[in-house]
Amino acid sequence: MAALIWEDAQAPRVRNTETPTPSLDTVSWKVAPDRELRHLRTLHPSREELQALRQSLGLHQSLLHQLQDPDFAPGAVEFPRQLLVRLNVPETNEEGTLRWERLDVVLTDDAVLTAEARSLRPVEQARARFLRHDPPGGTDRFLAALVEEVVDGFDAIWRTLRKELEGMEAPGPRASAGALVAMGKAQTEMTELLRGLQAARECLAQLAYRGFQRIGKVAAAELLASHDRLKGLTNTVEQVLERISGITEETSSPTEELSAESPEVIDTAIALGERRLHRMTMAHAMTALIGGLAVSFGAVAMAWTAGPWSHVMEHNQVHLLGSLAFPIGFIILLVGKGELFTENFFIPVTGLMSGRGKVRDLLVLWGSTLAFNLVGAVVFAFLVSRPGVIADGAKHFLVQLAHDKVFVPWSTAFMKAVFAGWLMTVLTWLLLAARGQGSRLFIIWMMGFLIAAGHFNHVVISAAEVFMAMGLGAPVSVRQWAWMNFLPALLGNLVGGLVFVTLLGYVQAHSLRRSERRMHDVLRRRGTQH
Structure with missing residues (x-):
């Protein structure tokens, strides 16, 4: 001693x-x-x-x-x-x-x-x-x-x-x-x-x-x-x-609003990712719960917009019309500071790749975010499916939407999920790069429209749509949703977000940094020689 x-x-x-x-x-x-x-x-x-x-x-x-x-x-x-x-x-x-x-x-x-x-x-x-x-x-x-x-x-x-x-x-x-x-x-x-x-x-x-x-x-x-x-x-x-x-x-001129270079976006993501990986559990849980509630408004806005036209237009036309209103849920989500599971494919993963966190922290963040997103979707579906809340035309549209998400081949659901994860992670990247509020709102609307119009399979959004349809009497069981929609959506979102945006963007940023350092070294040597 x-x-x-x-x-x-x-x-x-x-x-x-x-x-x-x-x-x-x-x-x-x-x-x-x-x-x-x-x-x-x-x-x-x-x-x-x-x-x-x-x-x-x-x-x-x-x-x-x-x-x-x-x-x-x-x-x-x-x-x-x-x-x-x-x-x-x-x-x-x-x-x-x-x-x-x-x-x-x-x-x-x-x-x-x-x-x-x-x-x-x-x-x-x-x-x-x-x-x-x-x-x-x-x-x-x-x-x-x-x-x-x-x-x-x-x-x-x-x-x-x-x-x-x-x-x-x-x-x-x-x-x-x-x-x-x-x-x-x-x-x-x-x-x-x-x-x-x-x-x-x-x-x-x-x-x-x-x-x-x-x-x-x-x-x-x-x-x-x-x-x-x-x-x-x-x-x-x-x-x-x-x-x-x-x-x-x-x-700033309009041409400067999207002027952030890849290394700048990565630096911002690293700083935010470090904080997100070590966030307080209760605050994070509430943020994820709010995210599940907020994004559900997009499906409801889509159904309310498209439903009244279901009897006079073809289904594809009605779906396209409803897709124009779908981004309302994304705006509520992002401006209201909610959080979706797929938003954690870029920022915290970048922080982890830079040594600012541990794999365990990332897995806890992913698991808790997804769980509370789904809880929020279930709560919203229960409330919105009460009698008199949804009109008959909107009900029919939501039931058809859930059928299109669940009863498709597994490989199709997976590929549609790859694009959904890709677009959601691109959305995170663009919001970090954008300078003006106007450009941010346009980016949110654009990505929301693409996800809805393309029938892409987002693990939380699709779950919210299926849960609402189940509450309205759609012939879909929890087992069918879990195997035919949730699992391919989860895997496809991970592949689309991590591979096609996070990994490629990280490599691009570091390659640009190395090129800049080599250029500075060459210029410094030339200056020394002269």
């Missing part, structure tokens, strides 16, 4: 007895005549160092696993008599680019441990300020002081960005390319800052409102004050970002 021999509070000397002790910076303070608390600080701890800390602090084994997992999302997790808080601390490099540094904080009965990837100023400043108090307080008050320093870091970064914005040329209809580039860079930085602010707010809301045993009332009040500061800062950044987005859309 390792023992710390104290010479003074700032410079502990380590004596090895039985097991190696991690290199620690440790400070202690008295909170009562017979009680002493410690702050142990370790930088980039190895697995062996964490095991030694587990023995000296009595850390829970599950908590140790979380400390060893770099993909654990920001938030708070309570263990017996211990609390783990993970924060993403904002830092800027020499070029002024915003980056996120991981900070793990563990609270126990008599110690607080901070594990950092690199030395962070908020930890140094929080400890110095905290020790000036008399008495300093408990470990939860140290956490509150540390959080306040992190919030100060967010505020400092925002002040720097605001100064840059104040010194920029306001882009007009004939703005220079430099002004547009500078404004676009500021917009990107603010979007990234906003992402970090939202994650920090979620973490502080957990700490302030959930009543963790390690957090006393005074510390909870201090954390709530920091949360309110972040809330106000978030609102300010959102307002400025909205104004900047409006300026860039007004000054």
Whole structure:
């Protein structure tokens, strides 16, 4: 066992007895005549160092696993008599680019441990300020002081960005390319800052409102004050970002609205994919449930539009007419921030391919999204099939639509599903590339129309259509749907989205990057020769 021999509070000397002790910076303070608390600080701890800390602090084994997992999302997790808080601390490099540094904080009965990837100023400043108090307080008050320093870091970064914005040329209809580039860079930085602010707010809301045993009332009040500061800062950044987005859309010409290159789309997808792979389970479940409900409106809009014409037009003509209204469901889905299973073929998979997540996380994301999409479709089908909701013409159209989706050869259902997955993943790609809201709405409508008009087989949309038809009396069993529609749709969607968009787009982006690097190397060598 390792023992710390104290010479003074700032410079502990380590004596090895039985097991190696991690290199620690440790400070202690008295909170009562017979009680002493410690702050142990370790930088980039190895697995062996964490095991030694587990023995000296009595850390829970599950908590140790979380400390060893770099993909654990920001938030708070309570263990017996211990609390783990993970924060993403904002830092800027020499070029002024915003980056996120991981900070793990563990609270126990008599110690607080901070594990950092690199030395962070908020930890140094929080400890110095905290020790000036008399008495300093408990470990939860140290956490509150540390959080306040992190919030100060967010505020400092925002002040720097605001100064840059104040010194920029306001882009007009004939703005220079430099002004547009500078404004676009500021917009990107603010979007990234906003992402970090939202994650920090979620973490502080957990700490302030959930009543963790390690957090006393005074510390909870201090954390709530920091949360309110972040809330106000978030609102300010959102307002400025909205104004900047409006300026860039007004000054961009129609030919520039789809100007994002493949590497830019991939970079955006990687950043979003990392967050989506580690999202909170309940929030994700609700998003997927809303997605299943929202997309069902497309089939209903299609039936309501086509149904009244079923007795005067041929079925193919009626179907084409209804396809014009089908994208209403997609607009509700995407503008309302719902999520479909097939939307996770590009963004999270790209994050996984870039090493930002694990296969297990992706499979959990896929499985939970699909399950809650289907739950939403079932709930919607139950409600819409109540007597008097759907007119007779729309009923007939939905029953025929379900028959066309289920009673087709397995190979046909699979190939139609390949195209549905292909189009849905292309939709995700195009929405990341598009610059203006008008172009985004047109893309949503176009892809929705193609999927409906082509009778393509989307695993969730087809399920919603079949469930509604079953509720209206269509002669389709759950077993027939599962074998003849669900299974080929699931496999075909995966092939279409992953192979024809995600894989090809990822390879294309990396090939373009390699070509650009070779070109820069050639130009640099030529410049050196001259």
